[in-house]
Amino acid sequence: MERSDIYILCIEDEQEVLDAVVRDLEKLEEQFPVETSTSAEEAREVIEKLLDDGKKIGLILCDHILPGDNGVELLIELHKNERTHESRKVLLTGQAGLDDTVRALNEARLHHYISKPWNREELLDVSVNLLTDFVIENEENLLPYMATLDTEKIFEHIRTRHNISDE
Amino acid sequence: MKSGLKGLTPTQTTGLFLGIFGLVLPFLLPLGALSFAGQIGLGIFIMAAVFWMFEPIPIYATSMLVILLQIVLLSAQGPMYMDAELPSGKPVELQENTWQIPTGALRDDQTVLLVVEPGKTEAVPVEIVERNGQHVIIRSEQLSADHEIVTNINHRLVNYQPNSYTDYIGTLANPIIILFLGGFMLAEASVKYNLDKNLTRYLLSPFGSSPRFIILGLMLVTAALSAFMSNTATAAMMVTVILPIIAQLEPGDRFKFGLALSIPIAANIGGITTPIGTPPNAIVIAALTEYGKSISFTDWIIYAFPLVMIMLIFAWWLLLAFFPPSVDQFKLDMKGKLNLSPKAIGLYVIFGATVLLWITENQHGIPSSMVAFLPVAALVTGQILSKNDIRNLPWDVLWLMAGGISLGIGMDKTGLAVWMISGFDWGAMGYITLILVFGIVAVAMSNFLSNTVTATLLMPLVISLHTSGVMGDSFNLLITGIVIAMSCSLAMALPISTPPNAIAMSTGIIKTKDMAKIGVIIGIVGVMLILVYAMFYWPIVTN
Numbered sequence: 001m002e003r004s005d006i007y008i009l010c011i012e013d014e015q016e017v018l019d020a021v022v023r024d025l026e027k028l029e030e031q032f033p034v035e036t037s038t039s040a041e042e043a044r045e046v047i048e049k050l051l052d053d054g055k056k057i058g059l060i061l062c063d064h065i066l067p068g069d070n071g072v073e074l075l076i077e078l079h080k081n082e083r084t085h086e087s088r089k090v091l092l093t094g095q096a097g098l099d100d101t102v103r104a105l106n107e108a109r110l111h112h113y114i115s116k117p118w119n120r121e122e123l124l125d126v127s128v129n130l131l132t133d134f135v136i137e138n139e140e141n142l143l144p145y146m147a148t149l150d151t152e153k154i155f156e157h158i159r160t161r162h163n164i165s166d167e
Numbered sequence: 168m169k170s171g172l173k174g175l176t177p178t179q180t181t182g183l184f185l186g187i188f189g190l191v192l193p194f195l196l197p198l199g200a201l202s203f204a205g206q207i208g209l210g211i212f213i214m215a216a217v218f219w220m221f222e223p224i225p226i227y228a229t230s231m232l233v234i235l236l237q238i239v240l241l242s243a244q245g246p247m248y249m250d251a252e253l254p255s256g257k258p259v260e261l262q263e264n265t266w267q268i269p270t271g272a273l274r275d276d277q278t279v280l281l282v283v284e285p286g287k288t289e290a291v292p293v294e295i296v297e298r299n300g301q302h303v304i305i306r307s308e309q310l311s312a313d314h315e316i317v318t319n320i321n322h323r324l325v326n327y328q329p330n331s332y333t334d335y336i337g338t339l340a341n342p343i344i345i346l347f348l349g350g351f352m353l354a355e356a357s358v359k360y361n362l363d364k365n366l367t368r369y370l371l372s373p374f375g376s377s378p379r380f381i382i383l384g385l386m387l388v389t390a391a392l393s394a395f396m397s398n399t400a401t402a403a404m405m406v407t408v409i410l411p412i413i414a415q416l417e418p419g420d421r422f423k424f425g426l427a428l429s430i431p432i433a434a435n436i437g438g439i440t441t442p443i444g445t446p447p448n449a450i451v452i453a454a455l456t457e458y459g460k461s462i463s464f465t466d467w468i469i470y471a472f473p474l475v476m477i478m479l480i481f482a483w484w485l486l487l488a489f490f491p492p493s494v495d496q497f498k499l500d501m502k503g504k505l506n507l508s509p510k511a512i513g514l515y516v517i518f519g520a521t522v523l524l525w526i527t528e529n530q531h532g533i534p535s536s537m538v539a540f541l542p543v544a545a546l547v548t549g550q551i552l553s554k555n556d557i558r559n560l561p562w563d564v565l566w567l568m569a570g571g572i573s574l575g576i577g578m579d580k581t582g583l584a585v586w587m588i589s590g591f592d593w594g595a596m597g598y599i600t601l602i603l604v605f606g607i608v609a610v611a612m613s614n615f616l617s618n619t620v621t622a623t624l625l626m627p628l629v630i631s632l633h634t635s636g637v638m639g640d641s642f643n644l645l646i647t648g649i650v651i652a653m654s655c656s657l658a659m660a661l662p663i664s665t666p667p668n669a670i671a672m673s674t675g676i677i678k679t680k681d682m683a684k685i686g687v688i689i690g691i692v693g694v695m696l697i698l699v700y701a702m703f704y705w706p707i708v709t710n
Contacts, residue, residue, distance in 0.1 A: 147675035151410065155670075158403040160358050164666045165561040166397045166438070166446055167226055167617040 001030045002144060006058040006135065007050055008034045008127070011043045011074070012092070013066050017116075021061060021092070024120045028127060031148050032058060040069035047084060057087040058134040059127055064093035064100060072100045075108035086138055088130035090114060092123075175223055182221020189213030190236075201586045204327035207240045207247075208581035215574055219620040226617055227563040230570020234335050237577045242332035253324040255282050255315045266293075266310055267302050271319045279305075280317040286328020288317060330580055338569040338576070342536035343442070343449045343456070347568065349539025350443035351560050352546050353518055354396040359556060360511040361503065362518070363392055363404055368501045371408075378422065378492035381499060383483050385409065386429050390437030390479055394444045395522065397561065402434040402667035406674060412497050413676060425490030427676040428685055431667035432482045432659060439656045440475045441525075442467045442535065446568050447613075447622035451652040453572045454626040457579075458633060460645045465529035469708050470649055474700055478657070482689055489685065513549045517542050571623035575630070584631035593632060598641040602650050602701045605629070606694040609654035614664045614690070618655040625651050646705045650697055657693035660686030 008025060012018040015038070022034055035050065037043040047057060060078065064071040071091060078084040091104050094116035104110045112126050132150040135142060142154050142163055158164055175183065192213060193206040201209065211233060218229040239245045258266040258279075272279050277295065280288040293305040310316075317325055338344070357363050367388050374384030385405065393401040409430060413423045438445030442452055442464055452462055462470075505511075524531070524538040546552045578584040593601070605625065613621035629651060633644040658664050660683050662672040668686075671677060 143669055143673035146670075146673035151674060152407050155403045155407045158670070159363075159400050161559060162397070162400065162561045164399050164403075164670065165564045166399050166666060167564065167567060167619055 064096035183223035186217035203323040208583040238332040243329040376496040386433035389433035393437035394440035450622040464535040613658035
């Protein structure tokens with residue numbers, strides 16, 4: 001499997017939890033490199049650096065309770081930022097109150113909410129789904145993602161949108 | 168990966184520079200008989216061929232670039248020929264059969280060029296009497312006082328009459344392109360209203376649950392759809408039909424290779440069936456039409472259908488031989504419901520009427536390109552297709568074909584095509600050998616290149632073999648053209664050979680090795696079969 005330049009970013013302040021998330025995403029990591037950070041501040045730096053290197057952020061999995069700015073604030077900021085607007089955003093938390101969650105939904109156009117403790121299958125399914133949408137909307141050549149992501153959805157896109165034409 | 172220009176692989180970067188160098192190369196070499204315009208044409212040809220091979224820019228972009236270069240460098244209205252006038256004058260008669268002409272009028276082989284008509288000259292041998300600075304005194308019995316002779320034999324208008332730029336840009340409205348446009352719009356609407364999926368469901372049901380017959384059914388349906396729709400869109404849809412079947416198999420079961428290969432093979436072969444099945448057909452039909460060999464929709468099906476059927480049956484047998492089924496039956500469970508909204512019904516009626524008019528062209532005589540405007544206009548009039556749907560059409564493919572047709576026009580017009588075949592004794596080869604060679608070359612090339620590009624690069628040669636008459640009477644333009652079109656579609660040994668191959672490969676089910684094995688056999692058998700048809704079948708049905 002060839003490594004793509006689409007990254008998955010996990011933001012979580014507890015190292016053990018962070019390791020668990022990364023472990024659950026192992027199947028995707030071969031194609032979508034996983035980056036981690038433990039605070040909003042660090043996440044901004046990581047994002048900045050990746051984007052400056054010409055990489056893309058396909059998926060952001062973010063905890064709510066973080067040192068400094070909280071997860072919802074960070075996601076809203078990333079949603080407003082043109083460079084991370086397209087990235088799929090997931091709030092992965094047990095502690096966000098209703099108000100914060102509603103804010104994230106309305107102002108960060110949250111793509112998914114996963115409550116802790118999460119189910120491994122669910123996390124993987126959600127990630128595959130969101131990454132599929134991301135590559136369909138942002139990538140020219142979809143064929144490299146066929147085997148890892150949602151094959152049927154990508155085929156349907158090729159069928160209806162002429163993503164690949166006869167030559 | 169990243170070296171050279173930003174975003175280009177080393178191969179692409181090489182291609183970019185080679186292509187640009189190719190554009191000027193003809194002016195650096197002594198090319199003898201090739202006219203100035205022919206040199207420009209050759210430069211454009213080399214650049215296009217290199218760009219199409221290395222793809223530093225997308226292949227449709229190369230096509231558009233070809234048209235741009237042609238209208239700027241070759242057309243009558245372009246800066247190169249806008250104000251150009253062929254320098255000519257009458258020879259001055261000194262005494263009987265002795266003439267004074269400007270030095271620039273004398274060619275190295277001691278001939279002068281007589282202007283016969285615009286763009287055409289005739290060489291007349293002369294005998295030099297005396298060189299006299301700016302003038303030469305010559306003897307010739309063939310000159311007369313009212314002859315116009317070219318006074319500057321190196322001029323860019325010698326042996327070239329530029330045509331209007333509208334000939335080049337007009338290729339986008341070539342009847343065959345309009346025919347494809349009609350086909351594209353029907354396909355677009357079919358996908359929008361799921362007609363392709365529903366047809367597949369109905370057509371597959373008689374094939375039951377035996378794996379052997381399911382594979383046959385899959386192949387026949389795929390071929391039938393790809394005869395009218397894009398091979399790629401058909402393959403993308405059909406692969407989603409086989410994925411659930413493959414999920415029913417044991418992980419190590421090799422039958423899945425056969426299943427996954429059956430789709431691209433049938434899609435590639437199916438495109439041969441009709442003129443609109445696949446773009447190489449368009450290139451060939453456009454070139455043949457230009458030389459008075461028009462092919463009706465009906466004719467094409469008569470030529471192609473028997474070959475397609477035999478190839479499909481052969482491929483079916485081959486796949487079963489290599490990857491025998493391991494289970495007795497499958498469940499083929501396709502859900503769906505026929506769309507019966509007024510617009511969908513409108514589509515069914517338009518689709519049926521158009522296809523019926525196309526395949527009966529020989530009976531009523533209305534050209535298929537005219538019929539093609541029925542779906543074009545009716546689908547938008549009935550708002551079956553919206554503005555967005557029209558924007559979504561594969562315009563890149565239309566441009567790719569237009570550029571290919573335009574390149575052919577330029578090569579013929581500048582005398583380049585005839586010059587290219589001139590160095591080789593084609594007559595000695597014999598017609599049957601020629602057919603075989605063209606078939607093999609076409610299959611070999613299009614395994615690596617786009618099928619359309621292969622047809623584009625080969626057709627001008629076929630045309631000049633016809634116009635120059637070097638092959639004698641045995642040469643049949645129509646059949647040679649058909650050979651090219653069909654051979655281009657029989658190349659499927661590699662994932663890069665065709666987009667349906669790439670699609671099947673991307674699922675991760677098949678290995679390149681298996682695809683190559685089956686693809687090479689199909690290519691070889693295909694060329695042999697084409698040869699047999701060219702000798703025994705097409706001569707009967709084309710007369």
